[in-house]
Amino acid sequence: MVGFDGRHPLHRPRRMRQAPWIRDLVREAVVTPADLVWAMVVHAGPQPRIPVAAMPGADRLAVEAAAEAAVAARAMGIPMIAVFPNVDGSLKDPEGSEALNPDGLVPRVVRAMKKAAPEVGVMVDVALDPFTDHGHDGVMIGDRIANDETVERLCRQALLLAEAGADVIAPSDMMDGRIGAIRGALEGAGHRDALILSYAAKYASAFYGPYREAIGVTTLRGDKKTYQMDPANGAEALREGALDVAEGADMLLVKPGLPYLDIVRRLKDAFGLPTLAFQVSGEYAMIKAAVANGWLDENRAILETLTSFKRAGCDGVVTYFAPKAAELLRP
Numbered sequence: 001m002v003g004f005d006g007r008h009p010l011h012r013p014r015r016m017r018q019a020p021w022i023r024d025l026v027r028e029a030v031v032t033p034a035d036l037v038w039a040m041v042v043h044a045g046p047q048p049r050i051p052v053a054a055m056p057g058a059d060r061l062a063v064e065a066a067a068e069a070a071v072a073a074r075a076m077g078i079p080m081i082a083v084f085p086n087v088d089g090s091l092k093d094p095e096g097s098e099a100l101n102p103d104g105l106v107p108r109v110v111r112a113m114k115k116a117a118p119e120v121g122v123m124v125d126v127a128l129d130p131f132t133d134h135g136h137d138g139v140m141i142g143d144r145i146a147n148d149e150t151v152e153r154l155c156r157q158a159l160l161l162a163e164a165g166a167d168v169i170a171p172s173d174m175m176d177g178r179i180g181a182i183r184g185a186l187e188g189a190g191h192r193d194a195l196i197l198s199y200a201a202k203y204a205s206a207f208y209g210p211y212r213e214a215i216g217v218t219t220l221r222g223d224k225k226t227y228q229m230d231p232a233n234g235a236e237a238l239r240e241g242a243l244d245v246a247e248g249a250d251m252l253l254v255k256p257g258l259p260y261l262d263i264v265r266r267l268k269d270a271f272g273l274p275t276l277a278f279q280v281s282g283e284y285a286m287i288k289a290a291v292a293n294g295w296l297d298e299n300r301a302i303l304e305t306l307t308s309f310k311r312a313g314c315d316g317v318v319t320y321f322a323p324k325a326a327e328l329l330r331p
Contacts, residue, residue, distance in 0.1 A: 037318040038080070066109050068116070082170070084125050087215075087216065095128075123197060147227075151176075171198060208256075279320070287302065303325065
């Protein structure tokens with residue numbers, strides 16, 4: 001479009017970019033520490049921190065260190081921590097029995113975190129893959145992941161974690177009907193205020209590799225394509241989301257994050273529930289590798305990707321970058 005004299009632009013969008021104050025004033029998507037969920041891997045050993053080789057800068061934290069991290073999260077304004085366990089291989093079996101141990105690693109971490117920083121929310125992963133010797137999220141019968149038998153165990157796991165003090169139950173297994181079953185179990189046991197964050201759209205992705213190293217899943221029999229979603233599918237995410245909403249989910253999550261921003265937007269527009277994305281281990285590792293090679297500026301890459309999640313409609317982002325991002329976002 002030209003001006004009245006036919007030579008100069010009538011509209012100059014660059015006017016809104018000329019100074020920091022105007023860029024701040026008209027910014028559409030804003031990330032704050034309150035938008036962050038700190039993804040944290042924990043272990044039961046004596047070492048306070050064990051570096052994860054595939055995720056430079058990320059450590060497995062012992063129980064006491066995890067409690068200290070909850071205090072740090074409170075100071076940084078991070079509202080919630082998502083806990084993922086690295087379980088000793090000697091405790092793993094085909095049914096994931098250790099997931100039902102009330103004195104196991106995750107219940108102890110939850111209790112320690114809530115004692116140290118009760119104001120910080122604790123989100124727990126409800127799935128069997130950290131606890132099974134075959135690496136799958138459910139009970140196997142032959143070569144098949146048994147849906148209903150798995151859901152029964154997930155309900156018991158969810159109750160155990162709610163009783164330990166977990167604020168948010170996050171089933172990541174992708175079994176059919178698990179949200180309704182877990183909601184019914186929680187209600188029946190008096191845990192009416194326990195929130196359920198559903199992994200409504202969890203894709204069979206290439207971006208989970210570093211996480212499997214972090215939690216010690218060294219073997220996987222076959223793949224997870226019979227229960228995790230095909231990366232080619234978008235409408236299926238809406239069907240999954242609709243089922244989870246109907247079954248009592250309070251929040252929805254998309255995993256992985258950056259490759260699925262379109263799914264975030266579609267779920268948010270369709271249901272209007274609080275919607276989160278998980279910036280998964282592979283996304284974290286790619287940024288760290290590019291930074292190590294001098295190809296990316298780490299601080300800018302962290303903030304730009306987090307902003308993209310907010311722009312797509314996320315109310316929050318689960319990320320291993322949470323403490324670093326909170327530091328960068330500090331006024």
